[in-house]
Amino acid sequence: MNADVQTSRSQLVQITPLPQLVPSRVCLSCDVCCRFPEPNSPLRPYFTGEEIRRAVARGMAPAEFTDLDGCQVSVVPSPVSDGYLCPAFDPLTSHCRIYDVRPLDCQIYPLMVMWNADRTQVVLGWDSKCPFLREGKVAHPAWPY
Ligand code: SF4
Numbered sequence: 001m002n003a004d005v006q007t008s009r010s011q012l013v014q015i016t017p018l019p020q021l022v023p024s025r026v027c028l029s030c031d032v033c034c035r036f037p038e039p040n041s042p043l044r045p046y047f048t049g050e051e052i053r054r055a056v057a058r059g060m061a062p063a064e065f066t067d068l069d070g071c072q073v074s075v076v077p078s079p080v081s082d083g084y085l086c087p088a089f090d091p092l093t094s095h096c097r098i099y100d101v102r103p104l105d106c107q108i109y110p111l112m113v114m115w116n117a118d119r120t121q122v123v124l125g126w127d128s129k130c131p132f133l134r135e136g137k138v139a140h141p142a143w144p145y
Helices: 003-010 049-057 104-108
Strands: 046-048 070-072 111-115 122-126
Touching (some): 046 104
Antiparallel strands (some): 046 070
16 A cells, blocks of 8 residues: 555544444354454555554554554464454454444445555455355345344
8 A cells, every 4th residue: 555545544534433234143154354364464454543542442452553553453363263363353252342443444344445456546345255245145135234
């Protein structure tokens, strides 16, 4: 991410949390999000400086961020499987410990703001591993929740 985009994101001020896009009953039966195959996964959520301050106030350690003005979270080895976890994720309950103050990156998941392939444009993409989107469950009559 270039410096201009990082600066814009660090200045982002969010007024109200977004409603959860994927219903909890789907999330709690899935093992994709908040878990990462590599420590430097590009899908690790980005926290702005304000989002870091709120997360630390809710119990996350400052050491879980390499830049307190805004950065992707540093993930930790999973105690229950191969791979890595967001340090805010509780693998025993599959819940986020900072859910009410989770960053915008997590609020819009499985949608993602990312670079296009040649890194000339910022685009809105989606994680094809999310079963809710992959299996077309957005057409379910009970959505959105
Ligand atoms: S902050 Fe919460 S919702 Fe976001 S990746 Fe970490 S555990 Fe998951």
